[in-house]
Amino acid sequence: MKILKNLSQITVSKNIPISKAVRKISFHESGVLLILKKRKIIGYLQEGDIKRALLKNNYSHETKIEKIMNKKPFTIKSNLSLKDKIKKLKINLRFRAPIVDEKNRIQGLLYFTNFTQLSDKQNYHFKTKLRKKIFIVGGAGYIGSVLSRLLLKLNYSIVIYDIFKFGISPVKDLMKNSNVKIIKGDASDTKKIVNTALGSEAVIDLSGIVGDPACDLNPTKTIVDNYINSKMLAEISKLLKIPRYIFMSSCSVYGLAKGKKKLNEKSKLNPLSLYAECKIKAEKDILKIKDKNFCPTILRLATVFGYSPRQRFDLVVNIFTLFATTGKKIHVFGGEQYRPNIHVSDVAKAIKLVLKAPIKNVNGEIFNVGDNRLNLKIKDIALIVSKLNKLSKKKVIIDKSSKDPRDYHVDFSKIKKTLKFTANTNIFKGAKELNAKIKQKKFRNINKVLFNNFSIESKNLYN
Template identity: 45%
Template sequence: MRQSQNGGKRVLIVGGAGYLGSILSRKLLSNGFKVKVLDVLMYGREPIEEMLAHDAFELVEGDMRNISTLVKAIERVDQVVNLAAIVGDPACTLKPADTIETNFLANRALAEACKYNQINRFVYASTCSVYGMMEGDEKLTEESSLNPVSLYARSKVQAEEGILSLEDENFSPTILRMSTLYGYSPRMRFDLVVNTMTKNAVIDKKIFVHGGGKQWRPLLNVEDAAEAYMRVLQEPLKNVKGQTFNVGSEEQNYQILDIAKAVKESVPNAKLIVEGEEKDLRNYFVSFSKIEKTLEFKAVKQLKDSIFRIKKAIEDNRFSNINDPKYYNVEIG
């Protein structure tokens, strides 16, 4: 059973101004946590601007790869959530050295600093991409073999192993393997599959599916993702210490083509274009029974509702320049 009181616990969110972090920061503040954010603010401070005046919010602007910045960030915190990473295959391919430095080396250094300072609860954001290419048709559980097919996924596997190896009586890491996120956020992204398809459907009246679209992907709304992190922070430590959880919804394991069809239902005048041979080796159908049983976590946000919300935000001109680089973790053509 989850704790009902958060007791003013101070949580450091590394990457707290990002797509997921800006939502998680708000959610924790509204549930009685004190929130400290370490973020390089690569995409500006607008996503967290409204929180800066909150008495329980603190911002440390800087890069986690800088040791002095990292040490300052972990001062006077009880728990750490690490969301910071170079995210996704395209961005990692463009910056391989930065990927290893940020996704593996800096993550390991942060975990070691937390252990040294006896910050016991440490939550690390990994990815279901570590499963890579599914063999057979069985659902992938936390015990399934890892088969990463990209630098991004390999860096996450290395980080998981490094962090879990530090576990002892004073350091209790939890690994969350995230589904592909979608939905509206204060730090909006249009380089995630659902968001990208919706944007292209509304703006260009085209929905592209590359490689046939038969690949499986687990999806999760970003607001549900934030709820999962809060559940881990509220759970008695003995239930999450040293544990790995797939985070998502079994009902939201989708084939890429079916995602495109869901977008077309909301934007019927868009043309669905399926092209090319299978090039993306990633293909994984994931089980989420462990997090449902242990944390009583169940996704509540639905894909179609989220597509409609993004569509309406675009139509209402919520984004002054939808091609602004701040909406993308990788440069667009």
């Protein structure tokens, strides 16, 4: 139980729009806004009032809160004892209520979130700077666990929303951070998402099944997780008046490219897998609902590599690094096919730049995320990584009779020009870092299914 006497952070004008109220209400744990006139309450607005208004077609993004606020709120008199104040809340099934004097002038706000955990009277005066709230779906994953830490360093408040199929350990150390809220939930749980995403500055969609082999295991589940859920998440974000939505797509949408011309964001798409097909379908439907108040941005990622708190060893650079570090031969199938690459920390950097960019520069835009310097043939990646332990070229075995059909050389000029993005980590630097982590025994069981997306999906499918 808390009594808030410094009301400046939850006091607003009746003339502010719903869009501003959505952000304002999320900055304080009480979940309420007060509208005052000469210290008297003329309006009271809770998260539930905003959610109900957003579901009605007759209220727009710019509707003033005067039209949706409660003009006769439930109040508690200040002359009551603390025990009687709490009793009155419980009898009336309330979690919060303004405290007023005999002349109906505001004295404070009494609120608590759990009836079973009441504490002594406390006065809270919040002087900390308000932080923008970022809602990360899949925030405990390979990219999400790196991104979460970066955003915290940049003074954002984050919500990590994840089903934790790989466990909670990648973000366990963040649980005590007051600027982090960790919620276990499925991307298909619309009710939970509506309740927890309200007031966010941005939604970052890192959800879904990643990689061709993992997606092929259960096509129906892949379509739901990678297409339907992402489309629904974008629609919820727009409904909640969340201005920014960042969707993770993939350069694999380009598939097999004919000729040596680099593929840019306007190039013809040629998906060779269900994974790529779902990404294309999601991209199109998400961009269809953009408007001046809802700004979706599509990021087509190059093949990601490098160390993460939620490590993966099913990515080309990472698996080559594992082989090199453990003294095994690196097998390359084909080898002449091009693959664009990007370090996981540079993916987080790209997302940061989208968040900070003027909306006009990223609204409805598609960006290939990578660096032209990291467009490399698979065999060249193997040779670079093989230098970790000074292996001879004989340790890289190239099988020209077998070839991965995916072959694409991608142009990353747009993101460099628009967002001034360049990658900080090259293949060798990233592989060297991962090599050190392996030698430090950061991974207790290197063959654990948690390090492989295909393995974890197989386990979930057959268990």
